[in-house]
Amino acid sequence: MTSLSVDPKATDATKAAPGKSRAEKALARFHEEDRLGEGLDTRILAGLWPFIRPHAKWLVISLFLLLAGSGLAVLQPWLMGRTFDAFDQPDAARTLMQMGALILVLKLFEQSIAFPQVYLMQLAGARAAGDMRAHVFRFLHTRRLGFFDRTPVGRLVTRVTNDVDAINEMFASGTLNALGDLVRLVLIVVVMLQRDWQLALITFVAVPPVALGVMWTRRRIRDAFREIRVKTARMNAYLNEQISGMAVVQAYAREEKSSLEFDDINEAYRQANNRSIVFDAALDAAIELVQSLCIAAVLWYAGVRSLSDRVSFGTLVTFVAYIEMFFVPIRDLSARMTQLQSAMAGAERIFQLLENNEEDAPVPAASEGQAEKVEKKDESIAFELDHVDFEYKPGVPILRDVSIQAGKGEKIALVGATGAGKTTVASLLLRLYEAKEGHVRVFGRDVKATQRDELRKKFAVVPQEVFLFPGTIASNIAAGDVEVDEARVVRALERIGALDLFERREGGLEAKVEERGSNFSAGERQLIAFARALYRDPPILVLDEATANIDSDTEARLQKAVWAAMQGRTALIIAHRLSTIRAVDRIVVFHKGRVVEQGNHDTLLAQGGAYARLYQLQFSRGEAHAAE
Numbered sequence: 320m321t322s323l324s325v326d327p328k329a330t331d332a333t334k335a336a337p338g339k340s341r342a343e344k345a346l347a348r349f350h351e352e353d354r355l356g357e358g359l360d361t362r363i364l365a366g367l368w369p370f371i372r373p374h375a376k377w378l379v380i381s382l383f384l385l386l387a388g389s390g391l392a393v394l395q396p397w398l399m400g401r402t403f404d405a406f407d408q409p410d411a412a413r414t415l416m417q418m419g420a421l422i423l424v425l426k427l428f429e430q431s432i433a434f435p436q437v438y439l440m441q442l443a444g445a446r447a448a449g450d451m452r453a454h455v456f457r458f459l460h461t462r463r464l465g466f467f468d469r470t471p472v473g474r475l476v477t478r479v480t481n482d483v484d485a486i487n488e489m490f491a492s493g494t495l496n497a498l499g500d501l502v503r504l505v506l507i508v509v510v511m512l513q514r515d516w517q518l519a520l521i522t523f524v525a526v527p528p529v530a531l532g533v534m535w536t537r538r539r540i541r542d543a544f545r546e547i548r549v550k551t552a553r554m555n556a557y558l559n560e561q562i563s564g565m566a567v568v569q570a571y572a573r574e575e576k577s578s579l580e581f582d583d584i585n586e587a588y589r590q591a592n593n594r595s596i597v598f599d600a601a602l603d604a605a606i607e608l609v610q611s612l613c614i615a616a617v618l619w620y621a622g623v624r625s626l627s628d629r630v631s632f633g634t635l636v637t638f639v640a641y642i643e644m645f646f647v648p649i650r651d652l653s654a655r656m657t658q659l660q661s662a663m664a665g666a667e668r669i670f671q672l673l674e675n676n677e678e679d680a681p682v683p684a685a686s687e688g689q690a691e692k693v694e695k696k697d698e699s700i701a702f703e704l705d706h707v708d709f710e711y712k713p714g715v716p717i718l719r720d721v722s723i724q725a726g727k728g729e730k731i732a733l734v735g736a737t738g739a740g741k742t743t744v745a746s747l748l749l750r751l752y753e754a755k756e757g758h759v760r761v762f763g764r765d766v767k768a769t770q771r772d773e774l775r776k777k778f779a780v781v782p783q784e785v786f787l788f789p790g791t792i793a794s795n796i797a798a799g800d801v802e803v804d805e806a807r808v809v810r811a812l813e814r815i816g817a818l819d820l821f822e823r824r825e826g827g828l829e830a831k832v833e834e835r836g837s838n839f840s841a842g843e844r845q846l847i848a849f850a851r852a853l854y855r856d857p858p859i860l861v862l863d864e865a866t867a868n869i870d871s872d873t874e875a876r877l878q879k880a881v882w883a884a885m886q887g888r889t890a891l892i893i894a895h896r897l898s899t900i901r902a903v904d905r906i907v908v909f910h911k912g913r914v915v916e917q918g919n920h921d922t923l924l925a926q927g928g929a930y931a932r933l934y935q936l937q938f939s940r941g942e943a944h945a946a947e
């Protein structure tokens with residue numbers, strides 16, 4: 320796809336930022352996205368086409384009906400004029416009845432095609448937008464984690480919601496009706512000129528000032544809308560922050576201060592809205608005024624001219640009707656242009672996102688031949704880091720020359736100060752990130768040469784911060800399975816000794832899990848994560864032990880869960896509890912991204928090195944007693 324880069328010039332939001340705090344500037348930059356696009360952009364339209372194409376037939380029918388509707392709308396005042404002209408003809412009564420019937424039929428026809436026209440246009444738009452949302456969501460699933468580290472969540476959510484909606488709006492709000500408006504304008508101009516060119520010119524004199532006025536006002540309205548979007552985003556961000564941090568707000572009696580802050584944000588939002596309302600109302604009133612002036616001018620001129628050349632009654636009726644139809648499309652054209660620009664800007668941002676090439680490669684990165692080369696067929700090794708260097712950000716090394724091997728069934732503990740790089744090792748094994756140097760192998764195969772799904776099926780991860788999805792206890796334990804296998808859920812819970820704990824809850828295993836598992840304690844969430852690991856029953860368990868304090872009953876259950884989960888499989892434990900550390904086969908000690916010691920508890924203790932110091936530190940804190 321060609322590059323659809325965004326114009327880098329600063330926007331109002333960033334220009335308005337001098338002297339502001341860093342946070343405010345960052346916020347302003349974030350809202351910079353509210354800029355509008357360049358109107359019709361063929362590259363963007365080409366990018367949208369694959370989403371529209373499957374629904375294009377509805378769009379074509381709708382546009383055809385739109386053009387037909389525009390023609391019918393213009394035909395009626397013309398017929399009306401002919402009807403009035405027939406008044407002084409001898410067979411006026413018959414002509415009037417015929418024309419009346421014809422106008423009625425045309426009106427009915429026009430109205431009856433209006434429904435399918437609007438419906439089909441919106442249908443095509445809603446379906447294309449739905450496909451696009453699904454596409455972007457699937458695309459996000461296939462990005463590497465590093466991409467999410469760098470991209471704010473809010474921005475990605477906006478791509479799937481607001482930006483796609485902006486494209487949908489193009490269909491829903493009738494932006495494409497601009498085509499009908501244009502046809503209508505051209506037809507009106509032609510009929511007016513043909514009917515009476517002098518009266519037509521009187522009307523057209525008003526067009527340039529109206530067009531200029533509309534453009535000026537629209538620009539103000541557009542600025543006001545942009546301001547509204549910025550204020551809305553600010554309000555959303557503030558509400559999000561306040562509601563998420565409600566516990567702190569209440570605990571520190573911050574309600575009054577928060578209310579004052581919110582009042583400011585609310586007031587700014589109201590004022591931005593006010594500006595758009597004022598300009599919108601003024602524009603409507605001005606258009607009405609111009610229409611009335613045009614009608615008055617036409618009537619006046621017809622009066623003046625009637626001294627020498629009588630203007631027919633029918634012509635006057637036709638002109639009055641056309642003038643009423645004439646300025647509305649001019650007013651709407653610019654609003655539709657704004658909507659189109661907004662849709663193009665939304666589409667451009669989506670395409671920029673879709674250009675990201677950090678794919679979480681589903682298939683082996685190396686060709687088959689290369690894959691063979693990196694394979695190391697030692698069936699007894701479950702996983703291995705072979706002289707691995709790694710950095711999250713270029714130039715900031717996190718792991719340096721790390722080599723760790725785990726034999727099948729071996730239990731390995733990683734210990735070290737916080738930030739030493741232990742969790743990173745687990746992420747590399749799952750190929751959530753890729754090593755800069757060296758090799759990461761799982762069952763003898765380089766992770767880069769393994770199918771993503773095949774690799775990840777070999778692991779169950781119990782993270783420090785367990786993430787629960789809304790659903791039930793059972794559906795969370797069976798995470799990843801569309802159909803929950805009840806018997807397996809029960810067996811998994813039994814094995815970690817937590818079945819009774821969850822069955823006691825109201826609703827049992829079908830008890831509701833709220834968003835992010837907020838109705839479960841940290842310990843309970845950990846237990847669910849252990850059950851999840853056992854349900855999956857993979858050959859390797861990765862356990863990032865939680866450091867949070869939990870009550871002694873849950874602690875005992877967790878201990879049991881750890882042992883149950885480790886049974887019969889290889890385990891990599893990022894260990895914090897001494898009881899866990901002492902019972903593993905091998906301890907790997909990390910310091911600033913390097914492996915500084917390896918061995919079992921007794922050997923390392925006897926060495927009196929880094930591990931012995933860490934152990935003494937924890938022991939002196941009294942944790943060792945708890946672990947006895």
Ligand SMILES: Nc1ncnc2c1ncn2[C@@H]1O[C@H](COP(=O)(O)OP(=O)(O)OP(=O)(O)O)[C@@H](O)[C@H]1O
Binds near residue numbers: 736739
């Ligand atoms: N996604 C990330 N992007 C950038 N830097 C990161 C990322 N994740 C971790 N780091 C940094 O990498 C270093 C190692 O982090 P890691 O989580 O592996 O440490 P750890 O030893 O597991 O720490 P802890 O015991 O606190 O869990 C830290 O300095 C951390 O700030």
